Amino acid sequence: MISQVRGTLMHRELDRVEIMTAGGVAYECLIPLPVFESLPAIGDTLTLHTHLVVLEHGWNLYGFSHAHERAVFQKLLHAKGVGPALALGILSALTTDRVVRALQEKDVTTLMRVPRVGRKKAEQIILDLADKIDTVSLAPTTGTAPSPVGDDAVRALVALGYNQMEADRAVRAVVDSGAPRDVSALVRGALSRLTAK
Known part of the structure; x- marks a missing residue:
């Protein structure tokens, strides 16, 4: 099991990165959007928590900034009809804590x-995971946790056309x-911040 990869960031795309380790082995890791948005510059050191998926047509290594993200990804794989690509898509469209x-x-x-x-599909995922997700707590954060009021504000922004993650x-x-x-x-x-970009 490859649980962590640390090395120099050699290449990055929206859905993947290539990391060259000190031992001279380069690993390609598939990543969700939040990981891409937090990547350092090319040539800098990067550490990813990883999960290896072995399929008939090859092996895929998935990378996450935090062990908590990886744990949620692994939980999603236990839902009926959710493969690695869809699990990664869920973590790209929603923040990890919002999924939980x-x-x-x-x-x-x-x-x-x-x-x-x-x-x-959403009902099936909830049916399969609602009683199991309690083993994965919300990620520790230095900021203030979202509140019901904050959730209402996010929903309002989504209704205005912003995606869930940026809202x-x-x-x-x-x-x-x-x-x-x-x-x-x-x-x-939030609108002033979003329109200032």
Whole structure:
């Protein structure tokens, strides 16, 4: 089992990276979008927590910034009809913590925001994992945890056309800045951050 890869970042794309280890072996790791967004510059040192999937047509190594992300990925693989590609897609469309909360709260609507996940698929994932996801806690964070008000603000931004991940990130940034916590203030603050890009 290859549980971790550390080395020099040689190449990166939206869905994969190539890491050259000190031993002279380069590993290609498939990654979700949040990992891509947090990558260092080419030539810098990178450590990824990895999960190896062995298939008939080859081996694929999946890489994550934190062990918590890998644990959620591994849980998703236990749901009926969820393979590595879809599990990676779920973690690319939603933040890891939002996936955990959606499963714990049996939130079908949130899971349906993921491409290729319809109502039946979302319900099946929840059926298979809702009682098992408690073993994976929400990731520790230095920022303030999302609140029900924050969730309402994220939903409002998604309704305006922003994707789940960028909406969640913008709302969390506003909350962490100490801004007022009512929904309208969070939405306005998040919009100012999103439109400033």
